Amino acid sequence: MEKEFKLGIFSPYQICILLFRIALTLFVLHCISEALINFAQVRENFYQDFFDAINLDEEFNLTAFYSGMLLGMASFLLNKLGQLSGKRQRQNWIILSRVFLFLAIDEIFQIHELFVIPELRQYVHPSLASIWVIPYAAIAAYFAIKFVPFFISQGRKMSQLSLASGVIYVTGAIGMEACNSWLVMAGEISRQGFWYEAISGIEEFLEMTGIIIFIYALLLALMKRQKKLSFKFLIESN
Secondary structure, eight states, rough: OEEEEEOOOHHHHHHHHHHHHHHHHHHHHHHHHHHHHHSOOOOOOHHHHHHHHHHHTTTHHHHHHHHHHHHHHHHHHHHEEEEESOHHHHHHHHHHHHHHHHHHHHHHHHGGGOOGGGGGTSSOOOOOOOOOOHHHHHHHHHHHHHHHHHHHTTTTHHHHHHHHHHHHHHIIIIIHHHHHHHHHHTTOOOOOHHHHHHHHHHHHHHHHHHHHHHHHHHHHHHHHHSSOOOOOOEEEOO
């Protein structure tokens, strides 16, 4: 016996506004919690556990899973577009789907932190203190060169939204990370201080915003192919 559950009917705009409001709420809570910790010295165990759960600079917590969920959602939509596309375009959508799946896993498990070698921080330019920035920037540049023509071929709106989302995401993921590293190495801020955590929060918020814009573009592309969107969940029971 199968039980079918249907999601309510929402437009791509409504879906992405909801996702954005959640991201904005998490960012505001992150900043408030860091202000309480650094300026009001609130460190009781109960509050600390809550602050850790919403800290945008931590792993394996609520905010990390939300960011990973957004990337996973983009991966799912890319895969769906691949299924609905012709043979020539299917491969590009599937490749992008796998890239976003990796990014989702990386966001949750912080794989890129394996590229951080503390001993090398004193030998490199401050903006490159986070060693993972170098390979990730190179990979991002490669995929940008490879897929920009592909997105342009998908129409003006898709190309504009994809470009905007990419710029915002990279600004957060690489730009703000490099900015934080530079400020720490220059002695302007402390790694344990409010401003370091605030900039880290901006980094994560920009990443989430970039992905939400990309999700919006993908939902519009799916609607163009399917006329309407519907997602069903089937649960089998004996």
